[in-house]
Amino acid sequence: MGIPHSQLQQWDEDDIELMLAHQLREEGLGTHGFPFAEATNPDADPTKYTGGYRYVADEVRTDWADKARLDAVDAYRASHGEKANLNGKVFPVRRVDYTPVAEGQSLEGR
Known part of the structure; x- marks a missing residue:
């Protein structure tokens, strides 16, 4: 779903920079909403406690x-x-x- 051209014309440079930053961030996210690079980092391995973080699932x-x-x-x-x-x-x-x-x-x- 894109942004209509008529709306983009109303944006200033700050709006465009924010949209581009958001787009770059979203492209690096996994389906779970976490950065893919972070989620696949060996430091996130739940069998090790050396990375300082891990992921746990919430209730279904x-x-x-x-x-x-x-x-x-x-x-x-x-x-x-x-x-x-x-x-x-x-x-x-x-x-x-x-x-x-x-x-x-x-x-x-x-």
Whole structure:
């Protein structure tokens, strides 16, 4: 997802420098959000205590946006065949707001 040219025209040099710094930082991150070079450094080996740091996993949580995307991938494969070519396919996810219901209340008519 890029930035529309009309928005870029409104940016000053500081905005552009911040965006480029952010982009450089993001490019070096692993899927876990940590710098790849740090995460793969032998100092992070949890069986050694010489590096001063290590990584531990937190509790398992569900990323509902990613679940919706992966469910869409599954549905696409179900309708196009398990070996469907997904090259170049994008499964965008959007947030849909609604009026919440009280627990136990019927969802009928919504």
